[in-house]
Amino acid sequence: MVKNKFRRIFNIKKIPMDLGRLCISVLPLYYRVRKHYVSEEARSSLKLDDGAILVANHTGFADPFKVGCCIWHRRMHFIAAEEVMKKGLIHLLLKGMGCIKIRRNIFDIECIKKSVDLLKDGYLLAMFPQGSISRDGSLDSIKSGAVLISAQAKVPIIPIYFKKRKSIFHRTEVAIGEKFYYSDYCDKKMPGMKDIEIITNALFEKTLECKNLIDKSEE
Amino acid sequence: MTTYERLVNVFTKVMEDDAELSKLSPEADLFKDLQLNSIGLLYMAIAIEEEFGISFKNEDINSLRTVNDVINYLESK
Numbered sequence: 001m002v003k004n005k006f007r008r009i010f011n012i013k014k015i016p017m018d019l020g021r022l023c024i025s026v027l028p029l030y031y032r033v034r035k036h037y038v039s040e041e042a043r044s045s046l047k048l049d050d051g052a053i054l055v056a057n058h059t060g061f062a063d064p065f066k067v068g069c070c071i072w073h074r075r076m077h078f079i080a081a082e083e084v085m086k087k088g089l090i091h092l093l094l095k096g097m098g099c100i101k102i103r104r105n106i107f108d109i110e111c112i113k114k115s116v117d118l119l120k121d122g123y124l125l126a127m128f129p130q131g132s133i134s135r136d137g138s139l140d141s142i143k144s145g146a147v148l149i150s151a152q153a154k155v156p157i158i159p160i161y162f163k164k165r166k167s168i169f170h171r172t173e174v175a176i177g178e179k180f181y182y183s184d185y186c187d188k189k190m191p192g193m194k195d196i197e198i199i200t201n202a203l204f205e206k207t208l209e210c211k212n213l214i215d216k217s218e219e
Numbered sequence: 220m221t222t223y224e225r226l227v228n229v230f231t232k233v234m235e236d237d238a239e240l241s242k243l244s245p246e247a248d249l250f251k252d253l254q255l256n257s258i259g260l261l262y263m264a265i266a267i268e269e270e271f272g273i274s275f276k277n278e279d280i281n282s283l284r285t286v287n288d289v290i291n292y293l294e295s296k
Binding site: 103106107108109110112143144145148152190192193194196 | 232233234235236257258259260261262264265266269275276277280281
């Protein structure tokens, strides 16, 4: 465990990622993230040492940076659509910063396996399982990929909701929900498809709870 | 135990839906008959990997359409 943690912190392969993190270290000043927590328990959600999946709504291309601002002290991987990572320089930059490419037009099992391996190694993974960008911040549904990955890697899921700020003079409001494990909802070693669906609905409800918290704070 | 019987065990564990499992046969279409969606297929593939000790690649999994395709793939490994 200690050896794993040491290897995780001092890893030559992660140097491009750390340089990227250094470059974007000024972003917290730009986004001025204000965190809200749905409960006292949620306050400890981001105090993590091991792998976890951060599931957030998708309001724009800058969302990965906003998640990074919430938990800047840990290396974080992202899942990004192949279309975003196609172009040369952007591809290199995103890959260096730990983006995992997902091909949306095929059944991309390699992306799932890569994500599970990273989580088992103790890294964080940010996902935007709405599947597409919703600029007004509305939340209609969540795809079950995050739950599938969490069940395979046996790591918790942390729901996060971002409110798109009105202008650069406003702060970025972020609500953080309570972390949960798939085993909180299912005691089987291997959950079935119905369990995955139930846990995905629970994740949607928890993300909605975060959204309501932000909406209420603005009233 | 034949490959098909082992496969039926995996499908039963993952799908848990009697209505869809009743349509399970070697000729059954994974999507039309067994109503698997993209996540369902990926989950099934992961469960098959665990049961059979194999590793699917993207091109393998994208060529599977029926239960027979899965059996043929497993027997060729």
